[in-house]
Amino acid sequence: MLEIDAVSHTYPDGTRALDGVSLSIGRGLFGLLGPNGAGKSSLMRVAATLQSPSAGRLYFDGIDVLAKPQALRRRLGYLPQDFGVYPGVSARVLFDQIAVLKGITRTRERRDAAERLLRMVNLWDVRDRAVSTFSGGMRQRWGVAQALIGDPDLLILDEPTAGLDPAERNRFHELLFGLGEVAVVIVSTHIVDDVADLCAGVAVLADGRVLAKDAPAALAAALDGRVWRGPTDPDAGAATLLSRRLSNGRPAVRVLADERPGPEFERVSATLEDAYFAALADAQEGRR
Amino acid sequence: MIVRLAWHELRQQLGGHVFWIVFAVSVLMVAGAMAIDELRVGLSEQGARTGVAAIVRTHLVWTLFFLFTAAAFVGEAAMRDEATGFADLVRATPINLRSYALGRSLGACAAVLLCFVSVPAAMAASGAVLGLGTGSPEAYLFAFFTLAVPNLVLASALFFALASVTRSMTGCLLGAAGLLTLYGLAGDHGRSGLTLIEPFGLAAVAEATRGWSSAQRDTMLPPLGGVLLLNRMFWLAAVAVLVGLGTWRAELRAPRSRLRTSGLEGVGGDANASQSAALPAVTGRAPPALPASSGWSVVAIQIYVRTAFEVQRVIVTPAFAVLLVMGLAGATAAAARVVGTPATIAALASSFQVVPVVVALFFSGELFWAEHEHNVAPLVLATPASRAVLVVPKLLALALVFFLLAATSAGAGFFVELSRGQPPAPMSYLSWYILPKAYEWLLLGVLALFLQSLAPNKLAGWGYLVFYLIGSLAFSKLGWQDPHYSYGGYPGAPLPPSLSGARGVGWYRLGWGGVAAAMAAFTCRHGATNGRQDNTRPLWRRLAGRAG
Numbered sequence: 001m002l003e004i005d006a007v008s009h010t011y012p013d014g015t016r017a018l019d020g021v022s023l024s025i026g027r028g029l030f031g032l033l034g035p036n037g038a039g040k041s042s043l044m045r046v047a048a049t050l051q052s053p054s055a056g057r058l059y060f061d062g063i064d065v066l067a068k069p070q071a072l073r074r075r076l077g078y079l080p081q082d083f084g085v086y087p088g089v090s091a092r093v094l095f096d097q098i099a100v101l102k103g104i105t106r107t108r109e110r111r112d113a114a115e116r117l118l119r120m121v122n123l124w125d126v127r128d129r130a131v132s133t134f135s136g137g138m139r140q141r142w143g144v145a146q147a148l149i150g151d152p153d154l155l156i157l158d159e160p161t162a163g164l165d166p167a168e169r170n171r172f173h174e175l176l177f178g179l180g181e182v183a184v185v186i187v188s189t190h191i192v193d194d195v196a197d198l199c200a201g202v203a204v205l206a207d208g209r210v211l212a213k214d215a216p217a218a219l220a221a222a223l224d225g226r227v228w229r230g231p232t233d234p235d236a237g238a239a240t241l242l243s244r245r246l247s248n249g250r251p252a253v254r255v256l257a258d259e260r261p262g263p264e265f266e267r268v269s270a271t272l273e274d275a276y277f278a279a280l281a282d283a284q285e286g287r288r
Numbered sequence: 289m290i291v292r293l294a295w296h297e298l299r300q301q302l303g304g305h306v307f308w309i310v311f312a313v314s315v316l317m318v319a320g321a322m323a324i325d326e327l328r329v330g331l332s333e334q335g336a337r338t339g340v341a342a343i344v345r346t347h348l349v350w351t352l353f354f355l356f357t358a359a360a361f362v363g364e365a366a367m368r369d370e371a372t373g374f375a376d377l378v379r380a381t382p383i384n385l386r387s388y389a390l391g392r393s394l395g396a397c398a399a400v401l402l403c404f405v406s407v408p409a410a411m412a413a414s415g416a417v418l419g420l421g422t423g424s425p426e427a428y429l430f431a432f433f434t435l436a437v438p439n440l441v442l443a444s445a446l447f448f449a450l451a452s453v454t455r456s457m458t459g460c461l462l463g464a465a466g467l468l469t470l471y472g473l474a475g476d477h478g479r480s481g482l483t484l485i486e487p488f489g490l491a492a493v494a495e496a497t498r499g500w501s502s503a504q505r506d507t508m509l510p511p512l513g514g515v516l517l518l519n520r521m522f523w524l525a526a527v528a529v530l531v532g533l534g535t536w537r538a539e540l541r542a543p544r545s546r547l548r549t550s551g552l553e554g555v556g557g558d559a560n561a562s563q564s565a566a567l568p569a570v571t572g573r574a575p576p577a578l579p580a581s582s583g584w585s586v587v588a589i590q591i592y593v594r595t596a597f598e599v600q601r602v603i604v605t606p607a608f609a610v611l612l613v614m615g616l617a618g619a620t621a622a623a624a625r626v627v628g629t630p631a632t633i634a635a636l637a638s639s640f641q642v643v644p645v646v647v648a649l650f651f652s653g654e655l656f657w658a659e660h661e662h663n664v665a666p667l668v669l670a671t672p673a674s675r676a677v678l679v680v681p682k683l684l685a686l687a688l689v690f691f692l693l694a695a696t697s698a699g700a701g702f703f704v705e706l707s708r709g710q711p712p713a714p715m716s717y718l719s720w721y722i723l724p725k726a727y728e729w730l731l732l733g734v735l736a737l738f739l740q741s742l743a744p745n746k747l748a749g750w751g752y753l754v755f756y757l758i759g760s761l762a763f764s765k766l767g768w769q770d771p772h773y774s775y776g777g778y779p780g781a782p783l784p785p786s787l788s789g790a791r792g793v794g795w796y797r798l799g800w801g802g803v804a805a806a807m808a809a810f811t812c813r814h815g816a817t818n819g820r821q822d823n824t825r826p827l828w829r830r831l832a833g834r835a836g
Contacts, residue, residue: 050666050669073671073672083664084662084663084664087662096593101672102672146667
């Protein structure tokens with residue numbers, strides 16, 4: 001269980017990235033949703049012990065993370081949103097380097113782990129190629145493999161499906177689902193479907209604050225009966241615009257309202273995406 | 289467009305710290321040389337301090353000193369976009385890439401020229417302050433525009449071409465090191481007779497003023513005609529060729545990863561084929577694989593594996609190969625001039641000095657900043673490895689590299705002796721040269737890493753060490769050579785005690801080893817204890833500083 005207790009962080013330039021974030025995340029997949037700059041990556045980095053927060057505390061299975069970061073790192077797998085590699089170093093050698101830093105000192109164990117995990121992410125056949133020559137998706141898969149070294153109990157994955165093609169993304173979902181049965185897995189993403197399909201819990205972040213947290217289905221269910229779909233924006237009134245997009249070349253507008261916002265609107269089932277936009281709209285309303 | 293790009297580059301260079309650090313160092317050194325005889329490196333002891341000859345000679349010598357400045361400015365301008373990932377954005381615009389590269393390099397060249405203004409400014413100002421007079425304005429104009437400007441433009445063009453061809457800052461720095469080494473080897477005597485082809489005009493000026501009295505040299509400008517004019521025209525033509533080469537290659541320059549990626553994209557295509565591979569980790573979950581990774585045996589293995597990795601990243605580089613070949617050439621030449629093992633070792637100790645210094649300078653920065661530069665820090669910092677496991681292997685890698693350098697240069701002397709049919713004494717090579725020299729160079733390597741750990745970036749770290757080396761040289765010339773306060777020093781240096789006859793050398797080595805150990809410990813701990821959070825520090829240190 002990862003306990004994040006009133007964590008705040010302000011960068012030296014005054015940017016308040018996290019503002020009193022509190023979350024309890026148990027075994028299973030947990031999604032962090034939020035727009036750009038919401039504080040997802042900052043929270044991930046704090047949880048991964050790469051950044052000390054300005055205030056607050058974190059515990060993982062009783063470990064005081066801020067006091068004993070090394071203890072957490074022994075049980076951590078981390079995929080940063082943006083990472084690089086040494087130029088010209090092969091996938092296997094680089095994997096080996098991370099494995100030895102993680103404390104796997106027996107050559108055979110490292111070799112076995114490399115084979116198992118590089119096969120898992122479909123990179124075994126190119127294990128002797130330099131990672132710096134990989135495409136974005138291949139590099140991301142290598143990043144996933146290194147995060148899984150040592151079968152971590154806490155897996156923090158920042159935008160893990162970025163750059164993956166649909167087939168790889170599906171494979172990765174399967175992999176994540178399996179991991180969620182034995183570890184705490186935190187996934188940050190912009191892709192609402194990733195969270196809706198996989199995660200047992202989700203938190204919506206914006207401006208460094210948690211706007212909503214619950215199971216994806218519960219967040220959606222809380223809006224049931226109040227989400228409407230129509231072809232145009234509703235008249236000014238009590239309806240809250242959730243999203244506007246083109247569907248088959250025609251505008252499709254989803255709004256939140258207790259009553260039908262117009263004759264052309266029909267009631268639809270609420271989705272996690274509706275809940276996400278509703279939380280953001282609430283926060284925006286609160287700021288006004 | 290080219291002018292606008294040049295202006296943009298110039299502003300960027302002026303906004304950086306490096307420009308102003310170099311400017312300040314030049315002012316201090318030129319002013320110091322005006323005030324103190326012992327600091328007049330490469331300058332004549334005779335004649336008036338602000339006479340025409342002194343002004344001309346100062347400009348010429350300082351254009352040599354500015355080789356590294358030109359390499360740094362032009363190399364950075366050429367490589368910055370690649371290093372920052374901005375290059376792809378530029379390539380996606382309709383701009384002519386040759387114009388772009390040329391504009392950038394012109395701006396960098398302008399920055400070099402502007403920075404060089406520090407030399408005449410410091411000379412005139414310190415001359416006035418010291419009551420020597422500012423010197424003739426005509427002499428300054430002549431020296432600056434007919435000597436310094438063509439020289440600096442030539443250096444900039446050379447580094448532009450090198451950066452375009454080698455696509456690395458290393459190429460520029462090696463070019464500068466090679467050129468300086470050649471000048472060092474040739475000396476004034478070696479340049480005579482090369483009036484036309486000696487690129488920086490020292491020989492041509494000497495030829496143009498041959499037979500002049502001291503009074504004439506102090507009051508008359510060298511005539512801009514004859515051999516001097518030919519020399520200037522010849523090398524300006526070379527500038528045109530180098531700029532053409534650099535511009536041509538700039539068009540061809542493309543990201544290396546793109547060039548090599550072809551054929552790899554399809555690898556993901558076999559995803560379906562291996563779809564049946566054991567997917568969820570839970571199905572093939574190994575026993576807990578992260579043991580308590582703080583035990584000494586674990587740390588020792590981590591350091592061993594990391595050291596092997598770091599060593600490979602030094603010795604399998606073109607830069608190291610070029611440095612080694614250059615050093616070996618000099619060492620072999622020196623060894624060939626003497627007879628017998630003791631004399632050969634003494635010759636090696638005196639001749640094989642530049643390469644270890646350049647290795648310490650260059651690779652300390654490369655090693656220390658690698659995780660930051662390549663953005664590997666987020667990966668390695670999330671592991672339970674201690675900070676020492678990241679830093680100690682870099683020190684050990686330098687130690688091994690220095691041992692290899694010592695062994696290789698000793699091998700050169702050994703084989704020179706063998707080729708003459710003289711039996712060399714292997715144990716003498718080992719105990720008089722290889723071990724003590726490797727140790728001495730390691731002391732410098734530790735200092736270089738220590739300075740990098742204090743610096744906000746790699747370039748500044750290099751600057752700190754250059755500043756230290758120049759300062760050491762200056763203090764040495766001032767007579768402050770006592771090994772008690774000269775880092776790494778010992779009586780009779782650079783000769784081993786068995787050749788110099790000095791006593792107590794072991795104690796000095798031990799003492800300076802203690803200082804180096806303290807610096808190494810500080811370098812290992814610095815990142816973990818320093819809480820500053822400015823963005824100019826290495827990422828892994830900043831991160832470690834926060835997280836402990």
